[in-house]
Amino acid sequence: MGERVLTGAISDQWRIRRAGRLVHAEALFAEGDLARAVAGPATLAGARAFATLILAAPGTETRLDAARGLLAGLAQVTAAATAKPDLLILRFLAPDAQPLRAALIRFLMRFRPSPLPRVWSS
Numbered sequence: 001m002g003e004r005v006l007t008g009a010i011s012d013q014w015r016i017r018r019a020g021r022l023v024h025a026e027a028l029f030a031e032g033d034l035a036r037a038v039a040g041p042a043t044l045a046g047a048r049a050f051a052t053l054i055l056a057a058p059g060t061e062t063r064l065d066a067a068r069g070l071l072a073g074l075a076q077v078t079a080a081a082t083a084k085p086d087l088l089i090l091r092f093l094a095p096d097a098q099p100l101r102a103a104l105i106r107f108l109m110r111f112r113p114s115p116l117p118r119v120w121s122s
Contacts, residue, residue: 013027023087050094054089059086066111070110071107077094079103092104
């Protein structure tokens with residue numbers, strides 16, 4: 001919508017456990033001048049929209065090459081995928097929400113064996 005957040009705080013934490021054992025953890029925290037905090041190449045490289053998709057299921061690491069092939073064709077979005085045993089982790093960066101949403105839908109429609117939930121079609 002063209003808005004730009006200049007100051008504020010963002011915090012996001014993920015913990016994935018399997019059989020009570022921690023198999024993946026990550027945390028994001030930034031506050032103050034958000035434009036500067038996310039501008040560097042090690043953070044969001046100036047992107048104003050980002051998403052993380054994690055597929056956690058036995059054998060999902062075998063789908064890494066297929067995921068990377070689908071990411072290569074996305075427009076206006078920088079995306080990457082990595083894997084570890086039973087996890088596939090995908091990151092998406094975009095200049096704003098609209099191309100990010102379009103890229104996520106395009107990727108998921110080709111990667112998933114079933115249709116997307118209806119909420120994604122509106």
